[in-house]
Amino acid sequence: MAGRAAVPEVIWTRPERTGRGPKPAFTRADIAAAAVRLADAQGLDGVSMRHVAAELGCGTMSLYNYVPRKEDLYELMVDAVGGEHELWEPGGDWRADMRRVAYQTRAAMHRHPWLPRLMSPVYGFSPNALRYLEHCMACMDPFDAPYGTKLELLGMLNGCVTTYVSTELSTTERARSLPWSEEQENAVRIAYLGSQVASGAYPRLAAAFMEDAGPIDMEAVFDRMLDRVLDGFEPRSEGSGNQ
Amino acid sequence: MAGRAAVPEVIWTRPERTGRGPKPAFTRADIAAAAVRLADAQGLDGVSMRHVAAELGCGTMSLYNYVPRKEDLYELMVDAVGGEHELWEPGGDWRADMRRVAYQTRAAMHRHPWLPRLMSPVYGFSPNALRYLEHCMACMDPFDAPYGTKLELLGMLNGCVTTYVSTELSTTERARSLPWSEEQENAVRIAYLGSQVASGAYPRLAAAFMEDAGPIDMEAVFDRMLDRVLDGFEPRSEGSGNQ
DNA sequence: TCCTAGTTACGTACAGCGTACGTAGTGCGC
DNA sequence: GCGCACTACGTACGCTGTACGTAACTAGGA
Incomplete structure (x- = not known):
């Protein structure tokens, strides 16, 4: 009687099955898997209630029996990918363990390029997110710091990995929704950048443009970034090679 | 004759006025301002071609004379906010200058809470983005490193600030599209988190939950984060106070 | 045992979106 | 002054999320 919309619903408090x-x-896992499959194949914009329902082989509105709102579908997707994280017995070197976590996150985002766009702290309470969190905390057991600091580290690491991979993927992913190719777009943007820089208004950008020391090793850039994040929390390190 | 859709268009190469x-x-600035006004007032979802056109007082399809695709409207918006950055004569202390840049970025995101969602490296070539970039480079003149490293620093700083502010704003911004209040949603999520943690499956999260050292000073957290990012690029520092 | 209430399934419908297309009017360059 | 490129914008299409109504189904309480 009190309007159904007025009471908040978090999908994880909803029992998956009532009497x-x-x-x-279908199970929630079925639905999440179907949505993930669709997003992998067609991009996040391919994930509509109709498409997911079709993928499952049911009517569009039947989906709403399982997922009250589309955003909850997103939450299921993120949780499903979180379940792909393989956990291990932490080895005592928390920096190494956290690097491994970061590499796994990056790999997951490469497998599921739509993931960065869905990364949100509000999804941090899903079952698999909690397992992941606990595991990270276990990895950091040897790191003598309050939990607050460990959470800050985790937030910063995830933030950096997310934005890093977003940058890695941005041009490629963007191309999916464009009527022209990624290379064409890049060429036009670079040409424009070149023309602007050549105007002389941006001397340092011009210099940076000139510098251009060969092809960029994205792997090395990622590695350096991890070092920097971790260094910020434990300054003493044995030559992590800041160039 | 060669299909108009096949050739890439970047809005900045389009002349604003032809003979x-x-x-x-309207000018592009008018349009960007209208869209920004709308987004500030109603959130990013309130920015539709129809609404922006109405805000400007013209027909929906007239907008397409100025902006070929909606995404270009977004690009105009981001550029417009980039124009709000106040630039200054760098003072020689590049760390202090970069901190100031970061604080400005954060302030801009607080003024325009939709900004983090639109942050994308592909918008990095707009006129105001270039001015901003050049200014950051000028700030880093005293920092003896290759431009590549400076760009990495800038990317990491912006990434961290963006994800940080996203987290700051996430619950508030989310509430805009929900049928219930932010507080209600938080309460339900926290209650669920508590019940999960109480199950004993996540001992470290439980401990972290218990720790809870008083109210969190977001300002201090942001400050620490900046220090950590900068420390990662210049390890030697005179007691920047790690916790 | 049957009844009933809660659940699943799903077709229809609506408001809103981005935008393709066609038409009418306007003013600069030749 | 002719023509063409541009502005203006109404109409229309296919898509979206989802509210609502109806029919089939089944577990729990009498």
């Missing part, structure tokens, strides 16, 4: 009625045709 | 025809009723 009454016909048994559901 | 022929009646004079345009």
Whole structure:
């Protein structure tokens, strides 16, 4: 009687199965998997309630029996990918362990290029997110700091990895929704950048443009970034090679 | 004759005004300002071609004379906010200058909470983005490092600030599109988190939950984060106070 | 045992979106 | 002054999320 919309719902508090009625045709895992499959194949914009329903082989509105709002579908997707994280027995070297975590996160984002766009702290309470969190905390057991600091480290690491991979993927992912190719777009933008820089208004950018020391090793850049983040929390390090 | 869709267009290469025809009723700045006004007032989802056109007082499709695709409207918005950055004569202390840049970015995101969602490296070539870039480079003149390293620093700083502010704003911004209040949603999520943690499956999270050393000073957290990023690029520092 | 209430399934419908297209009017360059 | 490129914008299409109504189904309480 009190309007159904007025009470907040978090999908994880909803029981997946209640007593009454016909048994559901799908599990949440089925639905998440279907959505992830679709997003991997067609990009995040390919994930519509209709498409996911079709992928599952049911009517569009039937999906709403499982997922009250589309955003909850997103939450299921993020949680499903979180379940792909393989956890291990931390080895005592927390920096090495956290690097491994970061590499896994990056790999997951490469497998699922739509993931960075969905990364949000509000999804941090899903079952797999909690498992992941606990695991990271276990990795940091040897790191003598308050939990608050460890959470800051984790937030910063995830933030950096997310924006890093976003940059890695941005041109490629963007091309998916454009009527022209990625290379064409890049060429036009670079040409424009060149023309602007050549105007003389941006001497340092011009210099940076000239510098251009060969091809960029993205792997090395990522590595350096991790070092820098970790260094910020434990300054003493044995020559992590700041060039 | 060669399909118009096949050739890439970057809005900045389009001349704002060509010779022929009646004079345009609006400038790009007008349009960007209208869109920004709308986004500030109603959130990014309030920015539709129809709404922006209405805000400007013209027909929906007239907008397409100025902005070929909606994404270009976004690019105009980001550029407009980039124009709000106040630039100054760098003072020689590049760390202090970069901190000031970061604080300005954060302030801009607080003024325009939709900005983090639109932050994308592909918008990095707009006129105001170039001015901003050049200014940051000028700030880093005293920092003896190759331009590549300076760009890495800038990318990392911007990434951290963006994700940091996203976190700051996430619950508030999210509430805009929900049928219930932010506080209600938080309460439900926290309650769920508590019940999960109380299950005993996540001992370290439970401990972290217990620790809870009083209210969090977001300002101090932001400050520490900046220090850590900068420390990662210049390890030697005179007691920047790690915790 | 049957009844009933809660659940699943899903077709229809609506408001809103981005934008392709066609038409009418306008003013600069030749 | 002719023509063409430009502005202006109404209409229309396909898509979206989802509210609502109806029919089938089944577990729990009497």
